[in-house]
Amino acid sequence: MDLDRIEQLLERYWECETTLEEEKELKKFFNSGKVPAKWQSVAPLFQYYEEEKKSGKLDGLFDEKIITEIQTQGPPEASAAGKGKVIKLFYNIARVAAVGLILITATYFVREEYINKKDTMDPYLADTFEDPKVAYEETKKALMMISKNFNKGRKEVRKVGVFSEAQDKVKDTEAL
Known part of the structure; x- marks a missing residue:
């Protein structure tokens, strides 16, 4: 057999692009006993199928035997x-x-x-308040206190922002 053709078929086989005839050709080559050393590791893959056929475990009539066995048993009982x-x-x-x-x-x-x-x-x-107006005033007072503290925090963040801008300007001048 042409070794270049076998090499091409093997490449196509690994890419799952071979036809059944090409795979049969590969099996025939690897079962011939004249396998080069570089493909000795691949040979058992193709030889396996032939060995299984020879062992008699699964012959060509296996499917037919199974189908006839299923048909002879018939349907299961209706009560079961x-x-x-x-x-x-x-x-x-x-x-x-x-x-x-x-x-x-x-x-x-x-x-x-x-x-x-x-x-x-x-x-x-x-509930801690009986009068809704008193509850409203207390809630308003608590929210105003939170707002006041947020505004203080915002002033501090502005200072950090100014510092960050100055730092960016220094980095820009150093980069030039």
């Missing part, structure tokens, strides 16, 4: 097929019931916990 569906239905219903039971139990315990702790709740979470 229906029984499996009933069991699956039962398991699915049991799963749904278990999930429902877990949700109901969890809801019950969370509700009980909330009712028991309602009296001892953190005073910051409870």
Whole structure:
């Protein structure tokens, strides 16, 4: 056989671009026993198929044997097929019931916990003002205090911004 052709076929084989005829040609070459040393590592791949055929485990009639075996067994009994569906239905219903039971139990315990702790709740979470106008004024006062502190912080950030601009100018002049 032409070794250049075999080399081309091998390259195409590794790229998954060979036809069945070309693969048969490769198998024939590697099973001939005249394999060059550079392809000795590849030879077992192609020799494997031939060895399996010779071992008799899977011959050419394997598919036909399996198909005839399946056909001779016939369809399974109708009662057995229906029984499996009933069991699956039962398991699915049991799963749904278990999930429902877990949700109901969890809801019950969370509700009980909330009712028991309602009296001892953190005073910051409870209403502290009876008059809505007083609550509004207190909230307004707290928000004004936060706003004032944010404005102080903004002034400090401006100072940092001026420093950063000066630093950038120095870097630009050094780069020139």
